[in-house]
Amino acid sequence: MQFPPTPTTFSQLFMTLVxxxxxxxxxxxxxxxxxxxxARLSYNWLGSVVLPLMGVIPxxxxxxxxxxxxxxxxxxxxxxVGIGTLAGSTTMLLTLAYGLSILAGRCDIEGGKPVDKQCTxxxxxxxxxxxxxxVKKSGIWAVVTTLSFFIITIPALQTxxxxxxxxxxxxxxxxxxxVIAFCIFMFMDDSIQKQKREEYRKQLLGEIAIKKFExxxxxxxxxxxxxxxxxxxxxTTSDEKALAFGKIWRNKAKIRRSExxxxxxxxxxxxxxxxxxIQEGSLGWFCTKAAFWMLAGxxxxxxxxxxxxxxxxxxxxxxxxxxxxxxxxVTPLASNASELIAAMxxxxxxxxxxxxxxxxxxLGAATMNNTVCLGTLLYLIYTRDIEWxxxxxxxxxxxxxxxxxIVSIKKVIRVWxxxxxxxxxxxxxFLVWYxxxxxxxxHW
Numbered sequence: 001m002q003f004p005p006t007p008t009t010f011s012q013l014f015m016t017l018v019x020x021x022x023x024x025x026x027x028x029x030x031x032x033x034x035x036x037x038x039a040r041l042s043y044n045w046l047g048s049v050v051l052p053l054m055g056v057i058p059x060x061x062x063x064x065x066x067x068x069x070x071x072x073x074x075x076x077x078x079x080x081v082g083i084g085t086l087a088g089s090t091t092m093l094l095t096l097a098y099g100l101s102i103l104a105g106r107c108d109i110e111g112g113k114p115v116d117k118q119c120t121x122x123x124x125x126x127x128x129x130x131x132x133x134x135v136k137k138s139g140i141w142a143v144v145t146t147l148s149f150f151i152i153t154i155p156a157l158q159t160x161x162x163x164x165x166x167x168x169x170x171x172x173x174x175x176x177x178x179v180i181a182f183c184i185f186m187f188m189d190d191s192i193q194k195q196k197r198e199e200y201r202k203q204l205l206g207e208i209a210i211k212k213f214e215x216x217x218x219x220x221x222x223x224x225x226x227x228x229x230x231x232x233x234x235x236t237t238s239d240e241k242a243l244a245f246g247k248i249w250r251n252k253a254k255i256r257r258s259e260x261x262x263x264x265x266x267x268x269x270x271x272x273x274x275x276x277x278i279q280e281g282s283l284g285w286f287c288t289k290a291a292f293w294m295l296a297g298x299x300x301x302x303x304x305x306x307x308x309x310x311x312x313x314x315x316x317x318x319x320x321x322x323x324x325x326x327x328x329x330v331t332p333l334a335s336n337a338s339e340l341i342a343a344m345x346x347x348x349x350x351x352x353x354x355x356x357x358x359x360x361x362x363l364g365a366a367t368m369n370n371t372v373c374l375g376t377l378l379y380l381i382y383t384r385d386i387e388w389x390x391x392x393x394x395x396x397x398x399x400x401x402x403x404x405x406i407v408s409i410k411k412v413i414r415v416w417x418x419x420x421x422x423x424x425x426x427x428x429x430f431l432v433w434y435x436x437x438x439x440x441x442x443h444w
Contacts, residue, residue, distance in 0.1 A: 049187070092332040148378075393432055
């Protein structure tokens with residue numbers, strides 16, 4: 001399904017941009033709805049199961065629609081969009097997002113260790129980040145789950161892609177086992193859940209309060225609104241409330257700077273503001289809105305992934321590139337834009353705990369790609385009798401995962417490492433091109 005038709009390269013480029021923006025917005029809605037729901041309800045299963053599964057839906061949808069609904073005569077081309085999305089998403093998160101996180105979260109190194117919240121200027125050698133042991137665990141999971149790739153790749157090398165149904169089925173079951181085991185690990189590791197929940201809650205508290213009461217001018221009303229907000233729990237400290245309150249009035253100060261305006265604001269009638277505060281949403285309404293954005297995002301991603309696959313395939317054919325390379329770059333930017341932004345926001349707090357949470361999230365996303373997205377692709381290969389000729393893509397992706405998992409073991413990652421990490425992104429694409437075009441591995 002493609003709408004509207006795109007007969008020319010220009011129209012294909014234009015519609016690629018349009019679909020990318022739409023899919024990016026859908027992905028943001030999924031992430032925002034899930035994070036808000038988790039920040040308020042604080043159930044471990046939301047953070048360990050729902051949050052990672054919802055996060056992988058945009059990429060999984062691209063993989064699914066690279067085969068579903070496609071004519072058998074073109075599946076061999078369209079499926080390259082799916083494998084490009086899978087490999088590109090993992091590579092982008094573990095290179096671009098990871099490197100940007102190091103730059104944004106860098107702190108001055110004193111005595112061989114980065115000092116939280118202390119950053120003076122810029123230094124490649126004297127600044128860096130220090131991930132904790134949680135990141136090492138996430139790295140191990142990312143590496144272990146790549147085993148599913150080889151369960152189908154090794155037999156496919158022996159049969160030249162023929163009769164791949166049985167290896168695909170075994171690899172698919174392995175993916176299911178891995179994703180269940182990973183979710184159980186996330187559920188049992190309470191330290192990860194607690195930190196993740198607190199970070200989301202702190203971030204959303206200030207945002208919701210400012211948005212909700214940016215037109216309010218009464219101090220008492222805002223304080224009472226914060227106390228009764230559905231986002232707050234009994235564990236919210238007075239410091240956190242004070243921080244949210246300060247954000248509100250700092251935001252107001254940027255708009256109303258003159259003393260005359262401030263004096264006039266103090267004399268405004270409080271009755272309307274009291275009514276506004278009373279209308280603060282209940283827990284049920286808050287969760288309903290979060291669920292609505294989640295479902296709206298899923299609907300958008302589901303509807304527009306199919307035409308995105310079609311237009312990327314046509315664009316690739318017109319410009320003479322494999323659909324793999326086009327989707328490797330384009331679709332991850334559309335589906336993971338919110339994760340790139342979140343990585344920067346978390347890292348800018350410049351603490352060991354937030355940088356560790358960020359790295360764990362990126363490695364966790366790679367793990368979900370290795371299980372859910374790959375499992376979806378394997379299901380299609382098993383049910384549609386599709387040949388597996390993706391050896392070069394498997395080698396490239398696995399190499400990135402292994403290297404970044406080794407980097408994550410380091411006690412201190414200095415800033416200069418970010419340059420090497422960034423280079424992994426083009427190197428990963430070059431390896432696929434070299435293996436396929438030079439070594440002739442395209443049909444392996």
